[in-house]
Amino acid sequence: MIIETRGIGKTFGSVLALRDVSMGVAAGQVTCVLGDNGAGKSTLIKILSGVHRHDAGTFLVDGREVRLGSPREALDRGIATVYQDLAMIPLMSVWRNFFLGSEPRRGLAFDVARARRIAREELLAMGIDIRDVDQPVGTLSGGERQSVAIARAVHFGARVLILDEPTSALGVKQAGVVLRYVVRARDRGLGVVFITHNPHHAHLVGDRFLLLNRGASLGEYAKADITREELTGLMAGGAELEELEHELRRE
Amino acid sequence: MSAVAGRADERVARAGLVRRLLIRPELGAVVGLVAVFAFFAAQSPVFRSPQGVANWLDPAATLGIMAVAIALLMIGGEFDLSAGVLTGTTGLILVTLATRYGLDVWTAMLVGLVVALAIGFVNGLIVTRTRLPSFIVTLGTFLMLQGVNLGVTKALTGTVQVSGLRRAAGYEGARTLLAGTVEIGGTPFRVAILWWLLVTAVATWVLMRSRAGNWIFAVGGNEQAARAVGVPAARTKIALFMTTAFAAWLVGSILALRYTSVQANIGIGQEFIYIIAAVIGGCLLTGGYGSAIGASVGAVIFGMADKGIVFLGWDADWFKFFLGAMLLLATLANRLVRRYAEEVKH
Numbered sequence: 001m002i003i004e005t006r007g008i009g010k011t012f013g014s015v016l017a018l019r020d021v022s023m024g025v026a027a028g029q030v031t032c033v034l035g036d037n038g039a040g041k042s043t044l045i046k047i048l049s050g051v052h053r054h055d056a057g058t059f060l061v062d063g064r065e066v067r068l069g070s071p072r073e074a075l076d077r078g079i080a081t082v083y084q085d086l087a088m089i090p091l092m093s094v095w096r097n098f099f100l101g102s103e104p105r106r107g108l109a110f111d112v113a114r115a116r117r118i119a120r121e122e123l124l125a126m127g128i129d130i131r132d133v134d135q136p137v138g139t140l141s142g143g144e145r146q147s148v149a150i151a152r153a154v155h156f157g158a159r160v161l162i163l164d165e166p167t168s169a170l171g172v173k174q175a176g177v178v179l180r181y182v183v184r185a186r187d188r189g190l191g192v193v194f195i196t197h198n199p200h201h202a203h204l205v206g207d208r209f210l211l212l213n214r215g216a217s218l219g220e221y222a223k224a225d226i227t228r229e230e231l232t233g234l235m236a237g238g239a240e241l242e243e244l245e246h247e248l249r250r251e
Numbered sequence: 252m253s254a255v256a257g258r259a260d261e262r263v264a265r266a267g268l269v270r271r272l273l274i275r276p277e278l279g280a281v282v283g284l285v286a287v288f289a290f291f292a293a294q295s296p297v298f299r300s301p302q303g304v305a306n307w308l309d310p311a312a313t314l315g316i317m318a319v320a321i322a323l324l325m326i327g328g329e330f331d332l333s334a335g336v337l338t339g340t341t342g343l344i345l346v347t348l349a350t351r352y353g354l355d356v357w358t359a360m361l362v363g364l365v366v367a368l369a370i371g372f373v374n375g376l377i378v379t380r381t382r383l384p385s386f387i388v389t390l391g392t393f394l395m396l397q398g399v400n401l402g403v404t405k406a407l408t409g410t411v412q413v414s415g416l417r418r419a420a421g422y423e424g425a426r427t428l429l430a431g432t433v434e435i436g437g438t439p440f441r442v443a444i445l446w447w448l449l450v451t452a453v454a455t456w457v458l459m460r461s462r463a464g465n466w467i468f469a470v471g472g473n474e475q476a477a478r479a480v481g482v483p484a485a486r487t488k489i490a491l492f493m494t495t496a497f498a499a500w501l502v503g504s505i506l507a508l509r510y511t512s513v514q515a516n517i518g519i520g521q522e523f524i525y526i527i528a529a530v531i532g533g534c535l536l537t538g539g540y541g542s543a544i545g546a547s548v549g550a551v552i553f554g555m556a557d558k559g560i561v562f563l564g565w566d567a568d569w570f571k572f573f574l575g576a577m578l579l580l581a582t583l584a585n586r587l588v589r590r591y592a593e594e595v596k597h
Contacts, residue, residue: 048307071480072481083479088476089539091539091540092465092468092469096465096468099465100465100466100482101466101482102478102481103462104466107597109456109466110460110462148448205373
C-alpha cells in the first residue's frame with residue numbers, strides 16, 4: 001500500500017463530514033470511491049490530497065503516519081489530485097497549464113522552449129493527441145482537459161493519482177477516453193483513486209471499491225468479492241431503492 | 252518519438268499563423284495606435300515631427316509606467332484604485348522631507364519608496380487575507396491617502412502644495428536621472444521615456460519568460476486552481492500590489508523632480524486612466540489575460556490624443572469624449588478577437 005487510512009474522520013463544527021473510513025491504494029491498482037452526493041467523497045479526497053487535515057484515525061503514506069498541511073506537501077510525497085472543475089486555467093495555453101506551479105528553469109528564466117517540447121512529448125506518450133500545445137485550455141473538450149491533467153500528474157512523478165469524478169460531466173464517448181487514460185496510468189505503475197458515482201465506470205477499471213454513505217463507510221471490497229449488480233445496488237442504497245420503487249409504483 | 256513530435260509540429264503550422272497573431276492581446280491596441288497616429292499625423296505636420304513625437308511621448312511615458320504595473324495587477328485579477336493618489340503621496344513625501352526636514356533628495360526618495368512599498372504590501376495583505384474585492388479595499392486606501400495628502404500638507408504649510416525642491420541637496424543628480432532630457436538627433440526627449448521602455452521590457456519578460464509570469468496569469472485566471480497545483484497565490488498578489496506601489500513611487504518622484512513642487516491633490520482621478528490604458532491594451536477586467544506591451548501601447552494612444560487634439564487646435568474637452576470612445580471600441584475589439592481565437596476547432 002502506498003497510502004492507507006485507518007478509521008479516519010473529519011468534523012466541520014458540529015457536522016460529522018466523515019467518520020471511521022478505512023481504505024488503501026496500492027501501486028498499479030485502481031481504488032474506486034463510490035457514493036452519492038454528500039456521502040463524504042470530497043472530504044475524503046481533500047484529506048488525501050492535503051487540503052484538509054483529518055481529526056480522527058490515522059493516515060499512512062508508505063507505512064508512516066502523516067498529517068498533510070497543504071496540497072504542496074501531498075505533491076511532494078507523490079500524491080497528485082486532478083479535480084473535476086478546477087484542474088486547469090482556461091485562458092492559459094496547454095503547455096503553461098502543464099507546468100503551472102513546477103516550471104522548469106534556465107537560470108532565472110522559465111525555460112519556455114523546454115516546457116513546450118516536454119508537454120507535447122508527454123501528451124503523445126499518454127496517447128493524447130492535441131493539435132497545438134499553444135492553444136488555450138479553454139478550447140479543449142472536457143475529456144481532453146482531464147487527460148492533460150492526468151498526463152501532467154504522471155509527468156511530475158505522481159505515485160498516487162486522485163481523480164475527482166473525472167467522468168461525471170462527460171458523454172459516453174468522452175468518458176471512455178478518460179477511462180482509457182486511467183488504465184494507462186495504472187499500467188505505468190501508479191496507484192489510482194477514482195472517485196465516481198457511476199458504478200458502471202468503476203467496475204470497468206477498479207480493483208478495489210470503497211462505498212461511502214452519509215459520511216460513513218459501507219465497506220471496502222475487492223473486485224472478486226463484488227459483482228457490478230451488487231455494486232449498483234449498494235450505490236443506490238439497496239433497500240432505499242426498493243422502497244422508492246414501491247412508492248413510485250403506488251402513485 | 253521525435254518523428255511523431257515532428258509530425259505534430261507540421262500540423263501546428265497549418266493550424267494558422269493568422270490565429271496565432273490574433274490571439275495576442277495587444278492586437279486591438281496596435282490597430283488603434285496605427286489609426287490614431289494616421290489620423291493626427293495626416294492633419295498636423297507638427298504632430299509627426301521629431302519635436303511633436305517627443306511631445307506626445309512624454310505624457311505616454313509617465314502614464315505608461317503606471318499602466319504597465321496596473322496591467323500586471325489586472326492580469327493577476329485585482330485592481331488598485333489607490334495607485335494614482337499614491338503618486339501624489341510619494342511626491343509629497345519627497346518634497347516635504349527634502350525641503351522642511353533637511354534630508355537630501357536621495358534619502359527622501361528612499362523614504363518615499365519604503366512608504367509606498369508598505370502601502371502596497373498592506374493593500375495586498377488585506378485583499379489576500381480577507382478575500383474582499385480589491386476594488387473596495389483600494390478604494391478605502393485611495394480615500395485615506397487622499398485625506399492624508401491634503402491634511403498633512405495643509406497642517407505643515409498652511410497651503411495645498413509643497414515646493415522648493417530645487418534648493419535641496421542632491422537635486423541636480425536626481426533630476427538628471429529621473430526628470431532630465433536626452434538628445435536624440437538634435438531633439439530633446441524626456442528621460443522618463445527611457446524608464447518607461449525599461450519598465451515595459453522588464454514587465455514583458457517577467458510575464459512571458461519567468462515563473463512569476465506564469466503565476467500571475469494563473470492567479471488571475473483561476474486562483475483556486477492555481478493554488479491547488481502549488482502556486483503561491485497570496486505571495487504573487489502581494490508582490491503585484493507592491494509592484495504597482497513601486498511604479499507609483501517612480502512616477503511620483505519623476506513628476507516631483509520635474510516640477511520641483513507637488514500639489515496635494517495630484518493623481519486623483521488618474522487611477523481610472525491607468526485601468527483604461529490597460530484595458531485598451533487588451534487586459535480583461537476579469538483577470539487572467541492581457542499584456543504589458545499592450546498597456547504601453549494604450550498609454551501611447553492616450554499621449555497622442557492628449558497632445559494631438561491640442562496640435563489640431565481643438566478644444567481640450569474633446570479629449571474625454573475620445574477616451575470614452577477608445578475604451579468602448581477597444582473592449583469590443585478585444586472581445587471579438589478573443590472569441591475568434593478561442594473557437595473550438597474540431
